[in-house]
Amino acid sequence: xxxxxxxxxxxxxxxxxxxxxxxxxxxxxxxxxxxxxxxxxxxxxxxxxxxxxxxxxxxxxxxxxxxxxxxxxxxxxxxxxxxxxxxxxxxxxxxxxxxxxxxxxxxxxxxxxxxxxxxxxxxxxxxxxxxxxxxxxxxxxxxxxxxxxxxxxxxxxxxxxxxxxxxxxxxxxxxxxxxxxxxxxxxxxxxxxxxxxxxxxxxxxxxxxxxxxxxxxxxxxxxxxxxxxxxxxxxxxxxxxxxxxxxxxxxxxxxxxxxxxxxxxxxxxxxxxxxxxxxxxxxxxxxxxxxxxxxxxxxxxxxxxxxxxxxxxxxxxxxxxxxxxxxxxxxxxxxxxxxxxxxxxxxxxxxxxxxxxxxxxxxxxxxxxxxxxxxxxxxxxxxxxxxxxxxxxxxxxxxxxxxxxxxxxxxxxxxxxxxxxxxxxxxxxxxxxxxxxxxxxxxxxxxxxxxxxxxxxxxxxxxxxxxxxxxxxx
Numbered sequence: 001x002x003x004x005x006x007x008x009x010x011x012x013x014x015x016x017x018x019x020x021x022x023x024x025x026x027x028x029x030x031x032x033x034x035x036x037x038x039x040x041x042x043x044x045x046x047x048x049x050x051x052x053x054x055x056x057x058x059x060x061x062x063x064x065x066x067x068x069x070x071x072x073x074x075x076x077x078x079x080x081x082x083x084x085x086x087x088x089x090x091x092x093x094x095x096x097x098x099x100x101x102x103x104x105x106x107x108x109x110x111x112x113x114x115x116x117x118x119x120x121x122x123x124x125x126x127x128x129x130x131x132x133x134x135x136x137x138x139x140x141x142x143x144x145x146x147x148x149x150x151x152x153x154x155x156x157x158x159x160x161x162x163x164x165x166x167x168x169x170x171x172x173x174x175x176x177x178x179x180x181x182x183x184x185x186x187x188x189x190x191x192x193x194x195x196x197x198x199x200x201x202x203x204x205x206x207x208x209x210x211x212x213x214x215x216x217x218x219x220x221x222x223x224x225x226x227x228x229x230x231x232x233x234x235x236x237x238x239x240x241x242x243x244x245x246x247x248x249x250x251x252x253x254x255x256x257x258x259x260x261x262x263x264x265x266x267x268x269x270x271x272x273x274x275x276x277x278x279x280x281x282x283x284x285x286x287x288x289x290x291x292x293x294x295x296x297x298x299x300x301x302x303x304x305x306x307x308x309x310x311x312x313x314x315x316x317x318x319x320x321x322x323x324x325x326x327x328x329x330x331x332x333x334x335x336x337x338x339x340x341x342x343x344x345x346x347x348x349x350x351x352x353x354x355x356x357x358x359x360x361x362x363x364x365x366x367x368x369x370x371x372x373x374x375x376x377x378x379x380x381x382x383x384x385x386x387x388x389x390x391x392x393x394x395x396x397x398x399x400x401x402x403x404x405x406x407x408x409x410x411x412x413x414x415x416x417x418x419x420x421x422x423x424x425x426x427x428x429x430x431x432x433x434x435x436x437x438x439x440x441x442x443x444x445x446x447x448x449x450x451x452x453x454x455x456x457x458x459x460x461x462x463x464x465x466x467x468x469x470x471x472x473x474x
Contacts, residue, residue: 001249002262002292003029005273021277026253027288029281043111045118048073048147050094051129051138052082056104056191056204058133060184063208066108067180069124073109074209075154078187081105081205084161088384091153092146094138103135106208107150110140154205156384158216161203162318163385165218168309171318172221174257176237177212178246189240190215197233212250221304231301238264259294308347313392314340316385323379323389333368336379336389342369343392370396427462435459 007020022030053059056078066074077085083100085091095105110125112118122140129138141147162171178186187204190213194202199217206213217233219226238261241248248258248265263271278285278293290299309315323336334342342365349358375390412419430438435457442457 001247001254001258001265002271003274003277005270005277008273024253026255026291028278028292029287031287043072043113045112045115045142046072046109046147047118047122047125047140047142048107048109048150049129049138049140050092050105050107050150051132052094052103052105052135054133054135055079055102056187057184059104059106060187060208062106062128062132063180063183065128066106066125067209069128070110070121071108071125071209072111073107074207075107076204076206076208076213077105077107077154077157078204079103080201080203081157081161084164084203085153085157087164088153088156088160090149092149094136095153098135107154108138108140109147156322157203157205158214159318159320159322159384161216162218163316165201165316167315168307169218169220170305170307172217172219172257172304173214173252174216174237175206175212175214175250175252176241176246176248177210177250178241178244180208180211182244182246183208183211183213186240186244186246187213190237193233193236193240196236197229199233207251210250211246220306221301222306227301231298234261234300254292256290256294257300259290259292260297260299262292306348308344308351310340310343310347311392311395313395314343314387314389317387318385320384322382322384323387326378326382328374328376328378329372333372336383336387339369339373339389339393340387366400369393370400430457430461 004020004024007017011017011020018030022032051059053062059076063074079100079102082095082103082105085095086100108125108129110118110121112121126140129140132138158173162173165171176186190204191202194200199219201218203216204213217230219230221227221230238248242264248261249255254262262274266274274293281287296302317337317340319337319341321335321337324330327335329335342361346358346361346365349355349361370393373390373393375393377388377390379390380386380388438457442454445454446456
């Protein structure tokens with residue numbers, strides 16, 4: 001949250017001081033052209049389990065002892081998380097087979113470099129799980145398949161929950177951190193705020209080992225009633241987290257939504273240090289304005305991204321980007337996520353009556369969004385909410401198909417021999433006529449049909465083309 005101003009106490013030289021101030025500064029102090037990372041080794045052995053507790057309070061109150069036992073991972077998922085998870089394919093068996101009421105789960109892992117160390121950790125961890133108030137017994141295991149299923153569920157949780165929201169609404173994700181011993185009470189108080197302000201579908205999950213939890217609000221966030229509700233919730237949430245000696249941001253950075261609350265986090269004196277630092281590095285306030293430093297207390301409710309309803313094939317996309325690495329055309333034109341983002345931009349422009357922008361986006365989208373998609377469905381293999389962008393593109397292609405041209409192409413495909421002979425005859429006739437005349441005719445035809453269908457005649461093209469059959473022997 002804010003700048004890492006502890007660097008002023010921790011380092012002496014200007015270079016060390018500035019290097020550590022830039023970390024987490026989100027482009028507001030400098031442009032980072034190159035960074036070198038020091039990495040840490042992954043431990044060789046691991047055991048894991050997904051333990052389902054009867055309620056969120058019991059799950060969070062079990063954290064301190066599990067942490068003390070040496071747990072390397074403690075990932076928290078509340079009842080809404082489990083409810084959504086039960087609708088997804090390939091989720092762990094531990095969350096299936098019961099009707100979710102108030103249950104919550106912890107993904108628990110222990111890591112070690114040798115079998116003896118792992119055995120000791122397993123004994124200590126299993127002893128705690130055997131005495132915990134669980135819905136069903138949970139066994140720590142080195143089964144890789146079960147561990148992978150648990151992690152797939154946890155990592156895709158944000159997208160899965162956000163994907164289940166009502167069409168046209170926005171999912172806002174925040175992350176806060178409090179001391180682990182305060183986590184149970186904090187989660188209980190947060191759920192009370194959800195009820196007080198009518199955010200019934202809100203979800204809590206996160207890295208409970210560090211006291212870091214994420215919560216998500218879904219709403220249209222439009223109009224005075226909705227924005228005032230969100231503003232009042234935020235004020236109460238800030239009071240709650242600061243009263244627990246917590247941080248309003250944990251791992252995702254201050255950004256714009258929390259920028260108006262940096263002063264509340266640090267107090268007036270230390271906030272002035274923030275302002276002086278920003279002014280010293282960026283006197284003209286050009287770099288990433290509105291991020292981390294923003295004196296407008298209502299900044300977090302301005303310009304909230306509103307999602308317009310688009311085609312049903314892609315409407316639930318949360319723009320997480322998981323699809324991008326598997327897309328064949330990602331390095332050529334748009335990724336699946338970008339294809340959906342542009343569809344939303346077109347819908348937004350149309351809703352606002354900005355027909356000029358909508359038309360411009362549609363023109364560019366024809367090649368970048370429609371023509372260059374491989375429609376192979378690779379995107380759905382990585383999408384947490386099962387979106388196949390290829391199905392959307394196929395529909396757009398069908399809707400854009402000219403019936404006369406489609407019939408012509410179909411006729412050519414069924415009569416390829418006569419079609420090639422006709423083409424040969426046309427080239428022969430064109431070769432006998434003045435090239436500028438034939439080129440003029442094709443230019444007119446290109447305007448009537450399209451440049452993709454009608455090629456432009458050039459004098460360098462051959463005359464009579466003889467029919468040749470090619471055979472490939474294998």
